[in-house]
Amino acid sequence: MKKVKHNNTKTKEISGDMPNIKMRMSVVTMFLLLCFGVVAVRAFSIQVMGTEFYTEQGDMRQIREVSLPVPRGNIYDRNGEPLAISTPMVSVGVDPSKLINQISRLGQLAEVLSLDEEKLNELVVNKQDKKFIYIKRRIPPYMADSVKALNINGVEFRQEFKRYYPTYEIMPQLIGFTDANDVGKEGIENTYDKQLSGTSGRKQVMQDRKGNVIRDVKEITEAQAGEDLYLSIDRRLQYVAYKALKTAVHSRKAEKGAAIVMDAMTGEILAMASQPSYNPNNISGESIAGMRNRALHDMYEPGSVIKPFTMVAALLSGKFDEDSLIDTTPFEVDGYEFSDARNYGEIDMETVLGKSSNIGTAKIALSLEKEHLWNTFKLFGFGSSTNSGIVGESIGNIEHYNQWSNSRHANISFGYGLQVTTLQLATAYAAIANKGRWRSPTYLKGNIKQDKAIIDPDIARRVSLMLENVVTEQNTGKKARIEGYSVAGKTGTAIMAEKGGYSNKYIASFVGYAPAKEPRLIVAISIVDPKGDEYGGSAVAAPVFKTIMQDSLRILNISPDLENETQNFKAKEVVNG
Structure with missing residues (x-):
């Protein structure tokens, strides 16, 4: 039997390589472990250590x-x-x-x-x-x-x-x-x-x-x-003024109108209404016509409501008193004839105002220096801002007296040839009511402006008595009377100017105050182009004044000052009714 020979050499070679293989595997293992470690550390850094940093970076991209x-x-x-x-x-x-990629959702x-x-x-x-x-x-x-x-x-x-x-x-x-x-x-x-x-x-x-x-x-x-x-506005009085003015403008088929209620002593505006109007909560193209504040933006020739200031000028001159007689026979100036609805003959100055005689007023004015009349009108604020504080307030217009002809001199005395605003008229009448002291009006509650004396208190008192006489049964202001209260005021009827002359349209106005003995309220009314047979201040504006003044006195609980004359007033109403 033969012995089998083992290949010891090959076995030895394999045995000799084993340490190298193990070493390599160890290196690979360590490398993999190192990689996993780096990844783990990085993950830990991102998830734990870097949370605040990345949160801040994310926030920065979303902060606005x-x-x-x-x-x-x-x-x-x-x-x-x-x-x-x-x-x-x-x-x-x-x-x-x-949204460009979301058009379908629009x-x-x-x-x-x-x-x-x-x-x-x-x-x-x-x-x-x-x-x-x-x-x-x-x-x-x-x-x-x-x-x-x-x-x-x-x-x-x-x-x-x-x-x-x-x-x-x-x-x-x-x-x-x-x-x-x-x-x-x-x-x-x-x-x-x-x-x-x-x-x-x-x-x-x-x-x-x-x-x-x-x-x-x-x-x-x-x-x-x-x-x-x-504001100084009283919403209750504002509604009264708005309703009365709107009713008058609509019933008379007028073009537009304005109404003011003012505290006679402080100059505070208690109500200011304009027609036409609009709803500011729903503005449209049709609203434009109603946006204009007629009381302080519209300028117009005032007509007879200016006459009390001619009377002031006459008394200031010393040439006239209430009993001075004026011949109201028609006359001519610069080729222009001046006339009244009728010839009143020779009447005193108080009657000139009560009957609203243009002739009587013109003759008084022509007896005064042009400069004197102009200065008096300027004293009462005509041709100047009232300084009420509202942006865009009109200042009116009154030419310098150097530009006046004799006919212009006469015309200005009864309200033609100058332009005013309803606010200017209310402020000027307040000066008469306030014993000759003029004060700028205000729209802010308690913002009372400093007043100034412009005429002697006695002259203011005397003109005030003349204005009371206007509001009597026999004179032009009879429809402004209020039971139980003394009322002072003046009517106005002015032909509206147009390009090249005058139109066939009128402005009806009334300005006054009550109680006349101790004035509390001023009311000023202007109504443009009322239609119908009656178009004057007496028929159109005076009743609106009465409604607004009467309701305002009641709302403010202002006591009557003519209690003893109530029965007499009622008796006259029955007789004339």
Whole structure:
């Protein structure tokens, strides 16, 4: 039997390689472990150590700086009744670049917001360079919630405020309104826009990818709300003036009109109404005609309501007193004939005013120096601003006396050849009522302006007595009488000027005060182009004065000053009824 030989050499070679293989495996294992370790450390770093860093980086990509809108200050009447308030609303805007790939969803958005889908599509397509465009301003929060429920990326929401006027068309010409950016336009809103607006703030917020605010980050600039304003206006009296004026303008088919109620002693405007009017909560193209404040913007030749100031000039001159006799026979000046409705013959100065004689007034004026008459009118504020504080107030017009012809001299004395506003007339009559002291009117409660003496108190008293005589049964102001109260005032009927001469239209006016013995209220009325057979101040404006004054005296609980004459008044009403 042969012995089998083992290959010891090969076995030795294999045995010799084993350590190398083990070493290599160890190196590979260690390398893999090292790699796993690095990955683990990196993962730990990202998940634990780097959380704050990456959170901050993520936040930075979503933090935005936004405006902090503030509510506009409210406007109240003198008794705290709201005249203009701001209510929270939501405005909707879009980022066109985010919506371009969601055109199919614009129909839903347009439907909820009552928008034209085609126009919304055009806006998104054509405004790709814009990051934000408003598509609907100031909608109620419930409507905004409906939009949010659509969950459309690129639709954003901003808080804003909407102005609301609780008195609707009763006083928009005085209060004014705000535009789409909440900026005051016209009236009080415009004049006091800076105080009412306040100052918007700025803050940083975190938003999600859809633009929704997740949380506030920090305030950058503090917001300051607008200031509230308390006006001198009494909303109750404003309604009385508005209703009486509107009724008269409509019933007489007049073109327009104005009415003012003023505190005789303080100059505070208690009511200021204009016709036509409009609703400031729903402004349209048709609203423009009603936006003009007729009481302080419209200038016109006043007619006979200017005559009391000619009487003041006459008394100041020392050439006349109440008993001075004036011949009212028609006469000519510079080829122009002056006449009255009838020839009153020779009458005293008080009767000249009571009968509203143009001839008598002109003859008195022609006896005075032109400069003297002009100076007297200027003393009472004609041709100058009343400084009431409202932007855009008209100043009227009265030519310098150097430009007057003799006929102009005569015409100006009874209200032609000069232009005034209803506010100027109310302010001038207040000076007579206030014992010869003139004061600028005001629209702010308690903002009483310094008065100044312009004529002797005794002359003011004497002219006031003449004005009381006007409001008697036998004179032109009889329809302004109020049972139980002494009333002083003057009617006016002026032919309206037109290009090249005068038209066949009239302005009817009445300005007066009560109680005449201790004046509390001034009421001024002007009505333009009343239609019908009766168009004068006595028939058209005096009854409006009576309604407004009577109701205002009652509302303010101002006691009658002629209680002993009530029975006599009633008896006359029955006889003449």
